Each structure stands twice: as structure tokens, then as C-alpha cells.
Amino acid sequence: MKALSPEDERKLYMYDLREIENILEAVLFAAGDSVSIEKLSEIINQDKKTTISIISNMEMKYKNSSRGIMLRRIGTGYQLCTKPEYDKYIIQLGYARKKQGLSQAAYETLAIIAYHQPVTRAYVEHIRGVNSDNVILNLVEKNLVCELGRQDSPGKPKLYGTTEEFLRVFGFNSVKDLPHIDVNDIQTVMDEIPVD
Amino acid sequence: MKALSPEDERKLYMYDLREIENILEAVLFAAGDSVSIEKLSEIINQDKKTTISIISNMEMKYKNSSRGIMLRRIGTGYQLCTKPEYDKYIIQLGYARKKQGLSQAAYETLAIIAYHQPVTRAYVEHIRGVNSDNVILNLVEKNLVCELGRQDSPGKPKLYGTTEEFLRVFGFNSVKDLPHIDVNDIQTVMDEIPVD
Amino acid sequence: MTNATHDCCVIKIKDFEGPFDLLFYLIEKNKIDIYDIPIVEITDQYMDYLFAMKEMDLEIASEFLVMAATLLHIKSRMLLPERKDEAEDDEDPREELILKLIEYKRVKDFAGILREREAEWKKVHYKLPELLPESAYEIELDVSPSLLKECYQKTLQVYYDRQNDESQKMKRIIQHERVSLRLKIKQLLDMLKRDVRLCFSAIFNLKKTSRLEVATGFLAALEIAKNGKAIIHQEVEFGEIYIEPRRVVRDEGA
DSSP: OOOOOHHHHHHHHHHHHHHHHHHHHHHHHHHOSOEEHHHHHHHHTOOHHHHHHHHHHHHHHHHHSSOSEEEEEETTEEEEEEOGGGHHHHGGGSOOOOOOOOOHHHHHHHHHHHHHOSBOHHHHHHHHSSOOHHHHHHHHHTTSEEEEEEOSSTTOOEEEEEOHHHHHHHTOSSGGGSOOOOTTOHHHHHHHSOOO | OOOOOHHHHHHHHHHHHHHHHHHHHHHHHHHOSOEEHHHHHHHHTOOHHHHHHHHHHHHHHHHHSSOSEEEEEETTEEEEEEOGGGHHHHHGGGOEEEEEOOOHHHHHHHHHHHHHOSBOHHHHHHHHSSOOHHHHHHHHHTTSEEEEEEOSSTTOOEEEEEOHHHHHHHTOSSGGGSOOOOOHHHHHHHHHSOOO | OOOHHHHHTTSOGGGSSSHHHHHHHHHHHTTOOGGGOOHHHHHHHHHHHHHHHHHTTOOOOHHHHHHHHHHHHHHHHHHSOOOHHHHTTOOOTTHHHHHHHHHHHHHHHHHHHHHHHHHHHTTOOOOOOOOOOSSOEEEEEOOOHHHHHHHHHHHHHHHHHHHHHHHHHHHHHHHHHHHHHHHHHHHHHHHHHTOOOEEHHHHSOTTTSOHHHHHHHHHHHHHHHHTTSEEEEESSTTOOEEEEEOOOOGGGGO
16 A cells, blocks of 8 residues: 555545534534533544644634634533624524523622632622622522532631633633733722723 | 626625525524524525525535535425534434443453453352352453353363453553562462363 | 712612612712712712612611711711821721722623623524433443452452362361261260160161261261171161170180
8 A cells, every 4th residue: 555645644634624623513513502622522532632723723714714603612612603793683583592681780799700709608798798699699590600619717608600601691711711800909909990 | 886897796796695695504503493485585685586596505515515514404494404424423422421440350350361361161260269150241241351262171161361342441452461460379379270 | 079969869779789889879970089089078978868768768778877887987087186196007097998999890890891791792692402312321441450450369369268268177077077976986885885786777867867977977887896896787788787786705805
């Protein structure tokens, strides 16, 4: 058997890559939900690093080429979704799920939990200055916030953090994507806040 | 306003066609289910005939290009679905990888077979001192042990040995790779073991 | 500064998420520099609102009252002439409140960003998952080569111990049988003392005693015969075995 020329090898690789992309598209389509990188690399039988590079490449391709759908990273997984510009057509289907908006209290509470997670209810209340029991329960019910365990302090209060659904709804790739603010550093706070 | 040249018109149409295809992809993706031609033509604001020709064209494109999904006509509507050749990968989405260990009895039996292969069941039982029928059957079922033939002795008992799967799972290159037992007194015992 | 009492009536306490929210409203309405809050005016306006709420017969949440107390406390500290012993910490009584307000402002800002992002990402639609066979799973063997070796060693050790144990057992059986043989000889001799002919099958019957005991009994009989203390007869092959005491001629040895 004749050895492959570098050109042939490249072509073969291109073919394989295409096929892998097709597999990933099919799998993500069927999943509907986000699929973890671990699961994807298991399915395409590639290591995690290779899988990430393949899928990042796909993400760019969906974005730049003429497509109605796109790929987005959510936490440690990926999910197919429609491009936002086609929303006006999709709603004409008549059965797009209408999500109820959140209250101001919910946005505030979510903001505190997102920034400072894991946090206790007491911490949230300390910043908001009001009881936040029901608001947190409501966010947990909406699957935007979840319990992350208990703090190792008297009373062992519950610790809260944001969920994958939070990332999905607010369009963040991961919690690390949130703009960083260090509230403890007074000087930074003073510098950052414009005086008007 | 200047009139469009036929060339420009064609270009514009190409652009529009692309955009319409994107809209249809997004709409069909979000729908999940099949969407009627009537609904689709209403959404893209084209007559039924044009819609059918656009979507038939898309159907061909999905089919012939490197994609994981395709378009299917179902009754009077159309639906996006995965290409059948990727079914085996999609099925893996539902797979939960279960890690399973071996029982003490299985390890013992496997060790005797691995170190002394080919061996009969009687030999295994002689060393273990207990009936090993089920354990051996179980190891055969797990493809760690296989029949190697029959011993040329009264009753022609089956001979067992380890499989390639055994080498793979335990990470040995060959049976010669088995960890060496360096306990001298056990070696003496081995000499004493009668060969049946 | 405008008089708050006038427009307070049109604002319901419910419109504010909490005391910080209300304070922020006042700060923004009065275009106040957050780092230099005119505490007297702000406190007055804040109290005006609370009084207005009370007049409207609305229940005032305790948090609003706590803030009122805090504001009044700060106000009193600002108004009192600075005492010498307090001068050393040189602390602005407003500092803690300002920091909390800044922290709250960040939260409010981020909450606004979240609201915007949510509206933007609401335009993205997802697909419902396809039905997949649920029960499918792949079994991955989790094995350890060192455990295989360990088990092998242990098995051989157990085998070795058992072999030793079995030879030990055999010795014990023999020992036990020796005692038993002696016992059987004694039993037979006792019976023979009564000067009768013994029927072997009557004494040692396989239906009543074990094979081992029958064999031992037979050995005992042979032993006695050998020592000249009994005579064994068997008239036909496989027939009954009789054991008779042999008279000792006393004067023989005399």
C-alpha cells in the first residue's frame, strides 16, 4: 500500500473533520439541551482539547456563515439555538415559549448572587437591606439559582449560586464572563464610580 | 432612484434567497415539529409555490452538503431532523457510562486463569477450594476469559484462558506482562499444585 | 433641594425595593454627590416619606424604620460638636452608609444589565430534546492490575493454608481413631469377660453405627485375637463373625 502524501493526509483529515462536525451537529440537534464537552468528546472519540478546538471552530463557522442557527457555549457545554435576528419570524409560529419577566427584586438578588457566589441569604439581605427569603425561593423555583451546599459557620446557612439556566437566559458563556467587581476594595470602588 | 440592473437584481435575489433559507432553518429548528407549507409561506411572506421551490432546494442542499441534519417532508409540512447515519452517535447521548468493578471471586478466578492458562474449571476449583462455575461463566460473559479448547484427558474438560479484552482492560501488553509474584513460599506451593 | 412632602404622596412605598432604593431615589432626584451626602436634608426627606406612608395608612416595613434610625443617628453625630476623644479615629459617620449605597448601586446597575441581556437573549430559541432511549448504558470495567496480583497472592496463600490444614485434620482423625480403637478393644474385652460368644453384627451393625466405627470394631476384634484373648470364627464367606473368649490356662505360665 502506498503511503499517503502530506496533501492526501490533509485531505483525509479534512474529510474526518467534516464528518466529526456533522456528527456534532446531529448530536447537538437531537440533544436540544446543552451537551457537556466530556460527553461530546466521548461521542466523537477525541480528547477534550481536540473537541474544544473543533467545536470552537464550528462556533465561528455558524456565526459567520449564512445559517439560521448558531452554536453557543453554556458553562461547560454547548447548545444549538436560533440566531437572535430571526426571532420575529419564529414568534409567528405562535408557540414560542413566553417567559415571564422577573421583578426588580429578583434582578437585584440575582445580581448579588451572580457576583458573590457562593453566598448566604444573610449576605444578600445585608446588601439589599431587605428580607430576600421569598425572592431567593422564587429564583430557585425558576432554576436560575441553586443551593451549593452549606457554609461552615454557626447555623450552617445554605449557600446559593447561579445555574446553567442563568447563563442560558442572560447569555453568558460562564460565570467568569461577568464583569469583575471587587466591592471590598474601597479605593477601587471610589475610582470606578463616576461622580456626577 | 436608479433601477436595478438584471445582475444586481439577481444578486439581490440571491441575498434574499439566502436570508429566506436562514429564516426557514431558524423557524424549523425552533419548531422542532413539522411546519405546514402554508405556515412557512406566511412567515417568509412568499406564495405557496415559491415556498415549495425554496424549501425543495434547501432539501437538496442539506442532502448533498456536509451536514448533520436534513430536511424531511412530512405530509404537507416540513421538518428538520438528523441524518440517519448519525444515529449511532446520537444514541450515545442517552448512554450513562457505568463503572463496574469485579467481585473478589472474579478477581481470584481471573488471576488463576491468567497466571496458569490454559486451565480447566476443576483446576480453578482445586485452588480456590469452592465451586467456580458461575464465576467463570460470568468472566466469559464479560469477555475477560474465553474457552481455548479441550484438555486431552478423561471427560475432555474445557480449557480457559484470558482474552484480548482482558489485556486491554488491565492495561497489559501481553500475558507475560502480568505482575510478577516474588513471594518464595508461594512459589513452593505452586510447585506442589497437582496438574490434573 | 425641593420639598419632598409634596410629591411623596404620589409615590407608594411599594415602589421601592427597600430603604437603599428609596435613598437612591432621593439622591438621584436631588442630583446629590453620593460621596458628600447632605445628611440633614436627606434624612428630612426620608422621614417625610415615612410620615406620608403613615398618613396613607400603609404598613411600613421594619427595614425602612431601621434605616430611619441610622440616618437620624448619623445626623445627630454630624450636628454635635466633635469631641476631642473621638477626633483621633477621624471617621466620617456617613462612611459606612456611603459604602453600602455604592455597593447597592453596583447591584442595581448589574440588575439593569441583566434585564437588558435577558431581553436580548430572549430572541434566541432552543429546540426541545428528541426522544432518546433512556435505559441504554455502557458498562465500563473498572479494574486494577495490582488488585489482580493481590488477589492471586491471597488465593495461593489460602490454598497453601488449606493444604496444611487438611494434613493437620488427617492427623487429628488418625489420633482420634487410635483412641477410639483402644476404646473398642476395651469394650470388646469387657463383653468377653462375661464369657459369652459375641455376634459381631449385633455389636457393630452398619445400620446403627458408622462405617468407620464398624471398621474400627473389626480392627479391635482382630487385635484381641492377635493377643490371644479371643478366637474369631466365620463359618461361611460373608457370614456372621463370632468372637469367643479364649480361656487363659493359668498354670501354663506357672
